[in-house]
Amino acid sequence: MTDIAHHIPDALLASYVAGSLARPFAMVVAAHVSICEECRANLAAHETVGGALLHDFEPISVSDDLRDRVLGHLDDPFLAEPARPHGNPTYPAPVVEALGDKPPRWRSLGPGAKQCILEAGKAGSVRLLHIAPGFAVPDHTHGGLELTLVLQGAFTDETGRFGRGDLEVADDDLEHTPIAEQGMPCICLAATDAPLKFSSFMPRLLQPLFQI
Amino acid sequence: ATSFSEQTEWMLKVRDARDRTAFASLFDHFAPRLRGMLMKNGFGAAQADDVIQDVMLSVWRKASSFNPERAEVSGWIFQIARNRQIDVIRKERRPMPEDLAMPESTDIDGEQVLGIEQEVQKLRSAIARLTPDQRDLVQKAYLGELTHSEIQAETGLPLGTIKSRIRLGLERLRFEMKGER
Ligand SMILES: [Zn+2]
Ligand SMILES: [Zn+2]
Numbered sequence: 174m175t176d177i178a179h180h181i182p183d184a185l186l187a188s189y190v191a192g193s194l195a196r197p198f199a200m201v202v203a204a205h206v207s208i209c210e211e212c213r214a215n216l217a218a219h220e221t222v223g224g225a226l227l228h229d230f231e232p233i234s235v236s237d238d239l240r241d242r243v244l245g246h247l248d249d250p251f252l253a254e255p256a257r258p259h260g261n262p263t264y265p266a267p268v269v270e271a272l273g274d275k276p277p278r279w280r281s282l283g284p285g286a287k288q289c290i291l292e293a294g295k296a297g298s299v300r301l302l303h304i305a306p307g308f309a310v311p312d313h314t315h316g317g318l319e320l321t322l323v324l325q326g327a328f329t330d331e332t333g334r335f336g337r338g339d340l341e342v343a344d345d346d347l348e349h350t351p352i353a354e355q356g357m358p359c360i361c362l363a364a365t366d367a368p369l370k371f372s373s374f375m376p377r378l379l380q381p382l383f384q385i
Numbered sequence: 386a387t388s389f390s391e392q393t394e395w396m397l398k399v400r401d402a403r404d405r406t407a408f409a410s411l412f413d414h415f416a417p418r419l420r421g422m423l424m425k426n427g428f429g430a431a432q433a434d435d436v437i438q439d440v441m442l443s444v445w446r447k448a449s450s451f452n453p454e455r456a457e458v459s460g461w462i463f464q465i466a467r468n469r470q471i472d473v474i475r476k477e478r479r480p481m482p483e484d485l486a487m488p489e490s491t492d493i494d495g496e497q498v499l500g501i502e503q504e505v506q507k508l509r510s511a512i513a514r515l516t517p518d519q520r521d522l523v524q525k526a527y528l529g530e531l532t533h534s535e536i537q538a539e540t541g542l543p544l545g546t547i548k549s550r551i552r553l554g555l556e557r558l559r560f561e562m563k564g565e566r
Contacts, residue, residue, distance in 0.1 A: 183544070187526055188533035190464070192471040192479060198533075199480045206482035210559070213482065214552040217456055218544050221551075223467065223527045224460030225508045232417030233424060239434050243412060243441050247405065251446055259483065266483035318533075 177338035181205055181212045183219075185320075185342070190219040197292060197299035197364035200267050201320040204362055205340050207265035263325050268301070268362060277301050283311060285353075297366035304328065304353040304361070317366040319343040321351070326359035328352060389495075390502055392458040400448040401491065412441055415462055426470065426528050436473060440466045452487060453498045454554040457505045467529070488561050497554055504547040511542050 188194040260266040277289035285308025289301040327336040328351040353359035398407035423433040
């Protein structure tokens, strides 16, 4: 946990706290925070900013009716929120939750690469990638933001080395080729807000098939 | 005894003694501010009242997960309110980090709690010193009206000291959890 070198930038944390971050990215942020104490503290700091703002908002009086209603509900029985699954040594809790507490169902993406799509929609997509040692994530450029969180093993690309817990933030300028290190297969949680465009590895015709 | 802020005292009475008078004080303090925030955020009066009701009842029901060594009351309530607003606006639940266990003992490290409160005071005065334009931008950012790329990482707010104070609270928790095993 202490070896994490690449953390969540402040603008993304603030955006997560505000709730303006699209769901696929929010999942990656929640997964990283689940295993990174530093970012957990930073997240709480941003919540504190929100609290300071709340404290300073011009109060607008509320009706006695609302006050009575709320105080009158204190004895109501209520359903406790269902217990959320715990993370395991590979998958942090938000990923276990997205997997429905089952192991991932991998689909081949070509030589040495598999994926398991967790969510895909208008807001973007989030998937698990499984890259065999020495293999590359298919060469691609981005239409927008891409967050990649390493859950097992490690990869290196033009920008550096990323091991367990490290988060790579890539935007449309970056053309990179992440290659899995020798040893364990590299498993990543990757979110994008736009379809990835493959530059060479895979014909673009195949994209709809793989939903990437 | 150490003297925490009124809000912290009320919240601890709610958490530890299910004290209704303390809860009513929390309501009187926060409900009008929540209303100010929600209306600024474009909520109509009736919808704002529904959200305020849900948020304040969550404060009552989830009080056991409030930990003053890691969070300050306003921030804790702000987060509950944002989550509820996202539920209402987008009809979806935001992915959340794994919950940390609560410490077994209810002893409070008063120095740590006061430390967080002091940091919050510093933050409030830093916000008060912002120009109206800057403050407007910070409000927009934390009310979800800016995209992450529009949020300037450098807001000029003294986040570094709060971060390290909250980290101390997390480290203490980790230390306690180890001790239990
Ligand atoms: Zn981190
Ligand atoms: Zn990429």
